[in-house]
Amino acid sequence: MSAVAVSPRGRRDLVDVLLRVWGILVYAFLFLPILVIVAYSFNNGRAMLVWSGVGLDGYRTGITDPTIQDAVKTSIVAASGTALIATVLGSFAGIALARRKGRWTVLFLALVFLVLVTPEIVDAIALLIWYVRIGGPFGPRMTIPAVSYGMLRLWAGHSLFATAVVTLIVRARLQGLDETLEEAAADLYAPPARRFRQITLPLMFPAVLAGGLLAFALSLDDTIISSFVSVAGASPWPVYVFSAVRNVLRPEIASVSTLLLMVTLIAIASVALALRRGGQSGEDVAKTMAGAG
């Protein structure tokens, strides 16, 4: 231990330099496959792995192919519904956990914990069997006009993990906030509904927004549950990619992925800007978006 103190300045600089180099290496590692995907999105060949010249063929095919269009559309509808379900269910559960504690909280948290730790593949096979069993609106026989049963399956399946995540984020946010503000509103004769709308809701809004975004992202990213429960005609983008992995990888997969990344980044950037205008610092915004707020 005494060796440490021999030359504090010199050592400090070395550690700093090493840490910085490590940081750069980790970023390189994180972005390497993404850069590969972006690069190969400009491959003009028919197969992704065979490079045959730079061009925009992949993008042209990707944008015009009706199957891909449907897959992306399904993904977006699935993600929107998931975000809505998870935000509503998770926000109320989070409020109850933070503000209405009781003996029930332990049981409920245990259930949330189980949802979070169960491997997705287990959820996927369990849901597949369950949907087949219960039928009803989740089976092919009964049809609800506006929504296909495939979409219902995706919404329910994707919203499980997402609801658990939103619940915990909202709970963490409200637990970190003093209840005195709500009590003060009550003392000033604000009825419960108004208290909720004017005090609780604005306070928890960053958490709800972050949770909703995460739910949307989780749903877009979900491959395992989707590939098990989705049905022909309502299969999302990852399932399309999944079948391509099994058959043949084409450059349009890289092209559409690149486009989706761009759209996501623009969406994230605008939400971050909106949050920043609302008075949060850059670090706060990043933390809120990372679900750590």
Added chain:
Amino acid sequence: MAARDAEPERGARRIRAPRFTMALPAWIWFVFFFALPVLWIVYYSFGYKPDLYHPIATDKLSLEAYRQAISSAFLHVFSQTLQISILGTTLCFLIGFPFAYWLATRVAPRWRGVLLGLVIVPFFVNFLVRTIGWFILLSPNGPLSSLLQKIGVLSSPLHLLETRGAVQLGVVYNYLALMILPLFVTLDRLDPAMREASKDLGAGRWRTFRQVTLPLAAPGIVAGLLLVFIPLTGDYITALVLGGAKGNMAGVMVASQFTLAQNWALGSAQAVILVAMILGTVGVFAVIALVVRSLARASRKITLPPVAEGTA
């Protein structure tokens, strides 16, 4: 699962709704789409495959599927899965900790938000597509292979795909962010004054790190380890895309009982074993961590008196 236990207790006050009312929709949702389906899997795991054309029968219940699931061929996959996930979690920690430490303590605060955002950006690309990125990189006629051959490191095409090494690399990559984020959050919350105080009291850098930073970061470390280990053990996509036969993992094995073999009883039993394996490993490591912590505390108590050590 538990919705009925609170009902009789709170019946006395009729004007107020029970305290869990607002959580009720989520509760019902979880029970109906999670608890019941998973319990159904447990039920099916006691069934059997009657013939070629039916995936499941439950007219007589037995442990036959479990006996099959721990037969040598499948047991090998379970143990390989555990090895991959323990090594993968360790690697994520070894890569993620210095990185999170650097981000939280060495980067100027105004850059931290941007740099943290950059960590998350790759994860906006679909999990599967990210893994395909590695598939292209590692493939025998991919860019890495031709680069290594051009500069003379390799004399023949790269043979990394369809090996355990490729799966190991893939899972470390796919779950690294789940390690970095909780580590960053706890390290970022640490008051720099704590470290300065430690230094002022004569502790060297290593000692400050070991006795101040590391214990205070423990909640983040535990969160990171769990967040990586649990999904990594159940991983399906990474092993499927990069693993081939040699890099098989339990998730792929479970899935194949439903997609190919159509043996739901065996698949269900394997799924139950997979979950038990995850919970069991977490339990074992939790016990080890508690023992190590109490030992460390006990040993530190003895070495406390000689204070004037690091003053040279």
